[in-house]
Amino acid sequence: MAQRVVIDPLTRIEGHLRIELETGSKKIEKAWSETTQFRGIETIIAGRDPRDAWAFAQRICGVCTSVHAVASIVAVENAIGSNPPEQARLIRDMVMASQNIQDHVIHFYHLHALDWVNVPSAATADPQKAVDFAKAIGSTWKGNTLARMTEVRDTVKGILASGQLSIFTGGYWDHPDYRLPPEANLMAVAHYLDALEFQRSMIRIATVFGGKNPHPNFLVGGMACTIDPSHSESINEVQLDQIKQWIAESSEFVSACYVPDAMAIMGVYKDYFDIGAAQPNYLAVGMAGATYAGDPASSRLTSPYNEVKPGAIYDGDLGTVHPFDPTKIAEWVSSAWYTYEEGDIGLTPDKGETSPHYTGPKPPYEWLADGKEYTWSKAPRYDGRVVQVGPVARVILGYAQGHPATKKLVDDACKKLGIRVAQLNSTAGRTLARALECALIADILSQNTFPTFVKNIVGGDIDVFDASRWEPSSWPGQSSGFSLVEVPRGFLSHWVTIEKGKVARYQAVVPTTWLGGGRDADGKQGPYEESLAGNGKHPLVDPAQPLEPLRTIHSFDPCMSCAVHVLDPDGSDLAVVAS
Amino acid sequence: MTGSSRHRTGDAGAEVTPAAPVAAASPLGARITVLGVGNPIMGDDGVGLALLDAVRQAREGDVRGGDVREDDVRGGDVREDDVRGGGRSDDPDDPYGRVDGRRLGVSREEWLGGRLQDDTDGQVDFIDGGTGGMELLPVVQESDLLLVLDAVAGPVPGTVVHLTGDQVPRMLSTKLSPHQVGLLDVFAAARMLGTEPAMVEVIGIVPELVDLRLGLSAAVAEAVPEAAGLAAGILDQWLSTPSRACPGA
Numbered sequence: 001m002a003q004r005v006v007i008d009p010l011t012r013i014e015g016h017l018r019i020e021l022e023t024g025s026k027k028i029e030k031a032w033s034e035t036t037q038f039r040g041i042e043t044i045i046a047g048r049d050p051r052d053a054w055a056f057a058q059r060i061c062g063v064c065t066s067v068h069a070v071a072s073i074v075a076v077e078n079a080i081g082s083n084p085p086e087q088a089r090l091i092r093d094m095v096m097a098s099q100n101i102q103d104h105v106i107h108f109y110h111l112h113a114l115d116w117v118n119v120p121s122a123a124t125a126d127p128q129k130a131v132d133f134a135k136a137i138g139s140t141w142k143g144n145t146l147a148r149m150t151e152v153r154d155t156v157k158g159i160l161a162s163g164q165l166s167i168f169t170g171g172y173w174d175h176p177d178y179r180l181p182p183e184a185n186l187m188a189v190a191h192y193l194d195a196l197e198f199q200r201s202m203i204r205i206a207t208v209f210g211g212k213n214p215h216p217n218f219l220v221g222g223m224a225c226t227i228d229p230s231h232s233e234s235i236n237e238v239q240l241d242q243i244k245q246w247i248a249e250s251s252e253f254v255s256a257c258y259v260p261d262a263m264a265i266m267g268v269y270k271d272y273f274d275i276g277a278a279q280p281n282y283l284a285v286g287m288a289g290a291t292y293a294g295d296p297a298s299s300r301l302t303s304p305y306n307e308v309k310p311g312a313i314y315d316g317d318l319g320t321v322h323p324f325d326p327t328k329i330a331e332w333v334s335s336a337w338y339t340y341e342e343g344d345i346g347l348t349p350d351k352g353e354t355s356p357h358y359t360g361p362k363p364p365y366e367w368l369a370d371g372k373e374y375t376w377s378k379a380p381r382y383d384g385r386v387v388q389v390g391p392v393a394r395v396i397l398g399y400a401q402g403h404p405a406t407k408k409l410v411d412d413a414c415k416k417l418g419i420r421v422a423q424l425n426s427t428a429g430r431t432l433a434r435a436l437e438c439a440l441i442a443d444i445l446s447q448n449t450f451p452t453f454v455k456n457i458v459g460g461d462i463d464v465f466d467a468s469r470w471e472p473s474s475w476p477g478q479s480s481g482f483s484l485v486e487v488p489r490g491f492l493s494h495w496v497t498i499e500k501g502k503v504a505r506y507q508a509v510v511p512t513t514w515l516g517g518g519r520d521a522d523g524k525q526g527p528y529e530e531s532l533a534g535n536g537k538h539p540l541v542d543p544a545q546p547l548e549p550l551r552t553i554h555s556f557d558p559c560m561s562c563a564v565h566v567l568d569p570d571g572s573d574l575a576v577v578a579s
Numbered sequence: 580m581t582g583s584s585r586h587r588t589g590d591a592g593a594e595v596t597p598a599a600p601v602a603a604a605s606p607l608g609a610r611i612t613v614l615g616v617g618n619p620i621m622g623d624d625g626v627g628l629a630l631l632d633a634v635r636q637a638r639e640g641d642v643r644g645g646d647v648r649e650d651d652v653r654g655g656d657v658r659e660d661d662v663r664g665g666g667r668s669d670d671p672d673d674p675y676g677r678v679d680g681r682r683l684g685v686s687r688e689e690w691l692g693g694r695l696q697d698d699t700d701g702q703v704d705f706i707d708g709g710t711g712g713m714e715l716l717p718v719v720q721e722s723d724l725l726l727v728l729d730a731v732a733g734p735v736p737g738t739v740v741h742l743t744g745d746q747v748p749r750m751l752s753t754k755l756s757p758h759q760v761g762l763l764d765v766f767a768a769a770r771m772l773g774t775e776p777a778m779v780e781v782i783g784i785v786p787e788l789v790d791l792r793l794g795l796s797a798a799v800a801e802a803v804p805e806a807a808g809l810a811a812g813i814l815d816q817w818l819s820t821p822s823r824a825c826p827g828a
Contacts, residue, residue, distance in 0.1 A: 038791055044620055059620045065709060106713050155771065196768050200717045214711035 002029055004367065005543045007550070017516060017558050020369045021532065021549065023540050028549065031525070031532035032369035033516050035377040038337075042354045045506040050076045050498050051220045051470075053506065057494065058215060060508065064559060066099050066206060067487035068494075068508070069218045070291065074301070075494040076220050078293035079481030082469035083300055087461055088222035090453040093289060093303050094243075095206045095216060096487070097445040100288045101250050102202035103488035104391075104438040105258055107557045109195040112431060115551040116265050117188040118178040119168045123156045125149075125182035130190070133183045137264035141257040143194045144187070152190040172545040179268050188265065191257055198253045201246040208239050222465035227457060240454060247450055251442040254435075262435035263413060266428040273419050275538060276427030276552035278527035279386045280316030282393035283514075284308070284491055285324060285484045287406075288441050292484040295326055304448045305486065308398040308406070312382060316422055318400040322383075326482065329493070329509065331378040335518030338378065344521055346381060349495040350480060352507035379517035379526060380509055388527050389490030389514045390556065392424050392433040405443070409436045427531070430555040472501040489557050490514060512559045528553060609723035609777075611817055613810070614715070616708040616729050616762060623730055623786030623799045628707055630728035630782065633807035635705045638814065702818060708762075715762065719769045724817050725776040726810060727762070731783030737798035739806045742781040778817075782810045 002022040022030040041060045045053050054072035058065040070092050077084060084092075127149035134144040159168070180188070203213055209225050210216015217224040228234040266272065285292060290305035310324030330346030333339065339357040340347060347353065359373050368374045387393070398406035399421060413436060414421055424433050468474065475498065482495040490511030497505040517526040525533065531552050532538050539548045615631025618624045704722075708715050719725065731740040769775035784806050787796040795803070 041620065041791075044791070044793060056620060059618055059709065065711075102714070110713060159771075193772060196713065196716060196772060199713060203714050203717065212707070214709040214714055215707060 003543055005540070005546060006367070007546050017553075018368070019528070019532070019549065019553060020367065021540070021546070023543060026539060026541050027536055028532050028538040028540050029536055031529045032374055033377075033518060033526055033528040034368050034375045035516060036375075038356055038376045041508060042352075042506045045503050048503050049501070050079070050496060050503050053496065053503055054218055054220070057508065060510070064099075064103070064487060064489070065215050066095050066210070067485060067492060069216070070096060071483045071485045071487075071492050071494040071508070072496075073218050073220050074291060074293045074483035074485065075481050075496045076498070077469075077481070078483060079479040079496055079498050080469045080475045082221045083466050084222040085463045085466060087227065087453065087456055088464040089301060089303070090449055090456070091209045091223045091225065091464065092218075092291070093305070093449050094445065094453065095209050096289050096291070096485075097441050097449060098202045098205035098250070100441050100488050101254065101438055101445070102199050104434050105195050105199055105202070105253070107488075108258060108262060108431070108435065109192045111557070112554045113188055113192060113265070114168065114171050115547065115554055116178075116269060117180060117192075118173055118185050119156065119171065119189055120160060120173050121178070121180070121182045122186040122189045123153060123160050125153055125186035127153050127186065129183035130186040133181075134187050137260050139187075139257060139260040141191065141194070141253075143190060143257070149186055149190055152193060153186055156186075156189060172547045175542070175545050175547045177541065177547060180265070184264070184268070188261065191261055194257065195253070198249060201249040204246050205243055208235065208243060219465065221467065221470055225464065227462040227464060229457065240457075244450065247442075247446045251446050254438050254442045259435050259439050262432055263416065266432050267417055269428055270417065270419075272428035272551065273417075273423040273426045275548075276430075276531045276555060277425045277534060278388050278531040280313075280422070280425050281382075281385045281387040282313040282396050283324075283382050283387040283389050284394040284397045284486060285310035286486055287394055287398060287444075288391065288437055288486050288488070289444075290486040294481055294483075296324060296484065304444045308394070308401055308403050310484070311397055311401070312387065313396060313400055314385065316425070318396065318421070321397065321400050325383075326484070326493075328383040329380060331380045331509065332520040333378055334521045335373055336375050336378050337373050346384075346521075349493060349507040349509050350482065350497070350505075352495065352505075354507070375518045377513050377517045379520045380514050381520060386520070386524050386527060386530070387514065388425070389511050390430070391437040392430045393490065394486060395433040395437055396421070396424060405440055409439060427552040427555045434557070475501065487511065489559050510559075515556050516558060528556060528558075531556075609817070610704070610721060611702060611724045611726075611814070612704045612706060612718060612722035613726045613728065613814065614706050614708050614718060616710070616727065618710050620791060620793060622788040622790050622792045622794070623736075623784075623796055624789045626784045626786060626795055626799050626803070627727075627729040629795060629803055630784070630807055630810060631705055631707060633803055634728070634810045634814070637807060637811050638703070703814065713765060713768065715765050716768055719765055719776065720772065720774040722776045723778070725779045726813055727779065727781045728810060729762075729781060729783045730786045730789070731781065733785035736785050736787030736796065737802045738785040739802050739809065740781070740783045740785065741809060742783070780813055782806050782813070
């Protein structure tokens with residue numbers, strides 16, 4: 001009989017993502033992706049002033065605050081006809097770019113790398129060999145010095161000697177499938193620490209423009225930060241110089257450190273380019289950071305990220321890009337604890353309903369997947385298809401459209417690794433695509449968005465706010481709008497209907513719902529589920545140490561434990577439950 | 580939390596030892612940060628942010644939080660207390676010395692130079708940390724004295740908790756490479772990087788309902804004044820201690 005395995009929490013704090021697996025003979029046979037907490041932000045926003053909606057929406061997630069704020073504001077602007085000035089849009093682009101970069105770097109080094117990198121092994125490394133290894137993989141990072149590698153090795157030694165692995169505690173360090181040599185592990189740990197330092201540069205960009213961080217300030221109609229070259233309290237030359245430097249630091253880290261590391265580590269685990277495929281359908285509205293107010297065909301928003309057009313790829317056919325049509329988005333509640341007034345039909349988000357109806361077992365429970373409904377996540381589908389969103393979808397869409405920079409990055413990486421483009425649809429492929437995309441974002445930010453912003457200031461353009469639609473009296477009696485935004489984890493859309501100056505209906509369709517949702521009315525699995533159980537070949541050597549499925553799920557960069565963090569002063573073990 | 584007694588305080592064993600002075604103190608003295616954490620749309624998880632507001636308001640005559648406040652820019656009629664509220668993870672009080680700030684060519688002064696949220700006299704920063712993860716690392720690293728306001732797990736809702744010294748667990752045990760990073764992880768990271776506060780204290784309240792909704796439960800709301808008073812007392816003490824000029828920097 002199949003053995004049942006539960007991984008819960010998958011995320012550290014509260015574990016709103018839970019995976020249930022059935023395995024046999026070291027392979028995964030069945031998988032269920034379960035969101036175990038209701039997150040109906042929509043019910044909180046309804047009835048409020050739409051100009052305030054963003055302040056609530058950004059609390060959906062502790063990691064993605066800015067992107068939800070921007071998505072909310074753009075949806076409202078679309079509904080009321082507000083048109084933020086170019087400079088305000090560029091500021092939003094820069095805030096989102098810095099967040100995309102920071103998010104990808106943090107994901108790779110701090111949330112995903114330890115699935116591949118064995119920390120204790122680093123203590124046994126020869127520091128000089130670590131320097132040599134870094135050089136061999138093409139890392140030009142300035143931290144690759146003998147002194148630095150020696151320092152980090154000694155730090156790891158000290159941590160091991162103290163018996164407290166701190167944030168490395170509890171990894172499956174004895175798992176047989178850690179493959180990097182000690183010097184590679186040491187290099188990776190050193191870069192892990194460097195990434196912690198250098199994420200600060202990226203964060204600060206958002207802090208300058210948003211006034212604070214986390215939760216920067218945004219504004220319907222533009223931005224709340226004033227630009228005035230002659231005042232110290234506004235965005236001025238001093239700050240612009242700082243921002244330029246931080247952008248340069250971010251770009252350097254991504255190109256000299258992150259991309260070579262991702263290439264090298266995935267190269268060692270090359271079989272993971274054949275593990276963890278999900279449905280070869282991809283959906284994106286552009287490159288990371290692309291933003292549209294309403295239908296892309298009529299949206300006034302433009303940015304370099306729109307160079308890749310919105311579209312979908314079906315069945316891995318890169319020869320055909322299907323034009324994006326927002327009316328093809330629908331959400332099903334077949335496997336979710338919700339009811340729709342008219343039953344389990346796919347509802348478009350503008351008609352979406354959020355009516356919870358829990359039918360699962362009373363907690364604490366051991367197994368959820370026996371019931372037809374097993375998750376709080378709806379199942380979004382595009383044109384009736386399960387689609388992947390996120391870096392891999394964006395990169396593949398750009399590649400299919402022949403976007404030059406994307407094409408070059410992908411072709412070079414594939415050649416170096418000896419893989420086909422189609423193999424980006426895999427555990428390693430998603431992780432690689434994220435790194436490649438990060439290089440693209442950093443490049444556009446430093447070469448295009450920021451210089452354009454500065455050039456406009458020099459030309460006297462310091463307008464960041466469209467006041468014409470601020471007053472509710474200027475709004476239509478009833479209006480609807482939506483935003484389409486490419487955020488770190490994928491395609492995000494917010495949908496709002498405003499009546500008599502208040503939010504009448506609000507829906508957010510988030511990337512992790514696209515990816516982590518459950519089965520639909522046809523029984524088709526969501527991408528997480530498919531990636532684990534799609535072909536019955538996903539490895540799971542030791543159910544007590546489910547390292548392999550963690551690698552695959554983490555490759556999607558799940559964003560689940562958003563929202564709740566209660567300190568447990570005992571530091572009690574929030575561990576895998578394996579049964 | 581481990582105990583159920585009301586208003587736990589640090590024991591003698593947790594006494595903070597002065598850190599070895601390594602570099603000259605900043606001209607402004609110790610950097611004091613009050614960091615509220617939590618999610619106001621998750622009921623009592625928002626208590627840390629409610630405390631942040633309460634403490635800031637109590638001190639309004641003295642200092643102006645450098646953090647741009649939401650009511651500065653918001654035009655609607657949603658009250659500020661609708662969107663702020665509570666607490667989240669916690670953080671340790673920590674008696675150890677800083678190493679100098681040199682790493683990879685970035686000096687501590689350079690880090691501090693980028694700090695943007697100083698209040699007008701540089702004495703206290705009030706920061707809404709939300710449910711941020713590693714993006715809170717700079718906040719932690721750049722604080723000499725750090726007061727965290729948070730929801731703290733425990734058996735009796737409404738219990739005011741004061742954690743200090745070794746009561747504040749630095750190391751959170753887990754079996755997984757996480758997605759979401761808790762504040763404890765941020766502290767562990769700061770320690771590994773060798774730049775962390777000389778002193779950390781936590782004032783928290785045990786939540787009753789952590790669920791999707793706005794506002795605090797009655798039990799928790801009633802405990803806010805007491806907890807805010809404790810927090811303000813800690814701040815007063817820090818601000819009046821002569822040694823604050825150079826606790827660890």
